[in-house]
Amino acid sequence: MAKLEVKNLSMSYDGKNKILEDLSLSIQDGELVSILGPSGCGKTTTLRIIAGLLKQTDGEIIVGEKNISNLPVHKREFGMVFQSYALFPHLSVFNNVAFGLKMRKLDKKQIQEKVENVLSVTGLSDLAKRFPAELSGGQQQRVSLARALVINPQVLLLDEPLSNLDAKLRVEMREEIRRLQQELKMTAIFVTHDQEECFAISDKVAVMNRGRVEQFDTPQAIYQEPKTLFVAKFIGFENFIKVVGYDGEAYLTESNIKLAAQAKENTRYLTIRPRQIKIIETANDSENVVKGRIINRTYLGNSYRYTVKTSLGVLKVDDFEHDVLSRDEDVILELAVKNLLPLEN
Amino acid sequence: MRKRSAILLLLPAFVGVLIFTFYPLIQIIIPTLNQSSDYGKLYLEFLKSSYNQTVIFRTLAIALFTTLVVLVLGLPLAIWIARQDEKVRKLLSVIILFPMLTNAVIRNFAWIIILGKNGVFNDLLLKLHLISAPITILYTNAAIVIGSAYLFLPIMVTSLVGSITELNIETEEAAAVLGAGAMTNLFKVIIPQLTTGILTGCILVFAGTMTAYTTPQLLGGNRHLVMATLIYQQAMTLGDWTNASVVAIILIILSVVIMFAINKLMKKLDRRKVNA
CATH class of the missing domain: 3.40.50.300 (P-loop containing nucleotide triphosphate hydrolases)
Structure with missing residues (x-):
């Protein structure tokens, strides 16, 4: 030993x-x-x-x-x-x-x-x-x-x-x-x-x-x-948002949307777990809110898995709280700053 | 229904074996039966002769020696071949069979040239100053062993390569990690797992050498008879078919007994890996 x-x-x-x-x-x-x-x-x-x-x-x-x-x-x-x-x-x-x-x-x-x-x-x-x-x-x-x-x-x-x-x-x-x-x-x-x-x-x-x-x-x-894209993918993260820059307060995504998250060097992607994305009723003025439309729904037992098309790309969202939503419904998603992780390549 | 069709399908092979294996055997026994009513005496008399005892002993000794030589030479070769890439392994497995593709007479003439008084082998020994005058190898028991070993090496190697490729190479790695060096690994891990392959190879080589005719005839000459050449001499040179039959039957019995013994040993060793 x-x-x-x-x-x-x-x-x-x-x-x-x-x-x-x-x-x-x-x-x-x-x-x-x-x-x-x-x-x-x-x-x-x-x-x-x-x-x-x-x-x-x-x-x-x-x-x-x-x-x-x-x-x-x-x-x-x-x-x-x-x-x-x-x-x-x-x-x-x-x-x-x-x-x-x-x-x-x-x-x-x-x-x-x-x-x-x-x-x-x-x-x-x-x-x-x-x-x-x-x-x-x-x-x-x-x-x-x-x-x-x-x-x-x-x-x-x-x-x-x-x-x-x-x-x-x-x-x-x-x-x-x-x-x-x-x-x-x-x-x-x-x-x-x-x-x-x-x-x-x-x-x-x-x-x-x-x-x-x-x-x-x-x-x-x-x-x-997880520190890198590979690690995040390997351990089951599913949402990856590519970023192109950081302005001192927020990351700039490929689609020109600003997302606030913990600052870190060499960040190429932001990631968030499906169950950490919240579906909210009304768009308040808090940060990291994006609109989208449900394009698919899967029943997972204790939650519903929605595939939501947004201007950030397609995001997977697990919802435990709301009544079941249906396809083509519009939703507002909140990606809380503390749950959004920066990843290196 | 199924069983009946299986029996039906086996019938031709069964009849074939019956005709081609047992009919000749019966033919061999017949001369001894015709000859005398007291045929047990024939065998006793044959076995009493010290000349015949020497021939029987020589036959067994040459078969045993050949088997050992082939095993000692064949095992490292087989391990080496089995551990090559699949492509190389297949190629080598074919090359190793080459001696068996040549005619037995030609093969043995080659050995006569190599082993003779002025042969390649003696030349080499003289040039290396290992001997001062040519030594006699041809027409000795040693020549028979050399010729037989050459003939049967491919069979042993083929039998072993099959077993070795089936080994789980991780068992050797496990032994190495546990502290076994290469030699310990060979004797404690590899060889014990090869018992079936080794014994199968040994049965084939032993039985083959014991009953071979061409090699002892051409390389042993008339003064080093084995049972197979004795049969020929009795029947063809002396015209004594009764005695030839007696030798043939003793040879068959010896082969069968030895093979049964080895088979028994194999089963005993095999019990340890039920379902493996």
Whole structure:
């Protein structure tokens, strides 16, 4: 268990196409950090470089005080959980878990003790003699986790460990992973493309896009204040208003409308969640009010989703309060200053 | 209904196997049956002869050695081929089969040229000063092993490449992360997962070598008979069809027993990956 530092990591197979570009991350002792991003963004590559399964083109990896950038994979003392679980099919659950300890040449008694201990922590004691093919997906995942934990790794690496499980089990397992990680005070990196999953278990989240970290922050900060267009889109914002300038008080949109929002450099877009746009009765003289016409309506259960055509473009609005409005009705929308977020490109 | 049509569809194959496999077998047994009423004695007498014992032992030893050589050479080659891109892998899998496309006689003549007293191999050893005078390789058991290994390597490699490409490469990565170096990984993770492929390859090579005729005939000469060449000698040179039948039946029984044993072993090892 230690602090993990990734400095200026670059990765390229052919020298031209960069898979990772100048990527840096700093993970504190005992922290669980998620790397979140769409497929192909380089998140798995990052994890594999940290594990030592891939060699970086450039950059450093530091664990505790030790630079391990050039250490071969089998000397890095990490634990890793794979998407396919990667259990050894020819070994029993017990021997799967004992594998790492045998590599460390522990004596039989110690191995027995440690394996039994971790099997009981992960709820696998009854399955010790089974073979992987005789286990359910969830049980295999537990074995995979136990096998990684038993060696008491410096850092626990999890590569989309839940993506092969069904929805209910996924929630159960992620809570289990979080519980174990906190109990053992383990530094961990969790790679996923599922934002709900990563928000639920992480101390911090690194959102990746095209080989770069777009934002590295707490889940709350990322959810409430995405910094870039990509992050906002990825975590579910749907309204994006392009801006072309800032006059000291308000942003000027493409359609020449002024919108007041928090001032920030390099702002290219403003965004607001559909449920934070208010439908108001009369246009008062407050700021950020725009007229529009409903062009579509969808029932979402606890609200109605209106698609409203306005001079700012088409906006999605979720309304919980009003009676149901119908298509072609004219409405007045208020985009409250505090809810309108500036985004970089 | 369905079952009946399945039986009907299987009938031609069944009859084919019956005629082409079992009829010749019966034909082989007939000479020993005609010869004497006490045919058990024929076998006992044959097995008592120390010359025949040597031939049987040589046959088994050559088959075993060839299998081991082919396995040791074939495994690294198969791993290397299996780990190439799909395109390269397919190309290599075809290239590896090339020895099997040439005629057995021609193939063995090539080995005669290579292994002879003035052959390429002796030349090379002399030039490297590893030996001072040419050594005899041709017409020894070693020559038979070399020729058989060359013939059966493609079969072993093909059998192994299939198994290796089916391995989950993440198991090796998992082992590496857990501290296994390349060699540990090979012996503790890769090979144990390949038991089925290895044993299948071994059965094919062993049975093939044990029953091969051309290679031991051409590379072993008349002084290093194996059972297959002994059968030929008995039947064609000495005209003793009864004895030839006896050898043939012993050869068949030996092959079947060994294959059953390996099969049994395979099933035992396979139990560990039910439904895998």
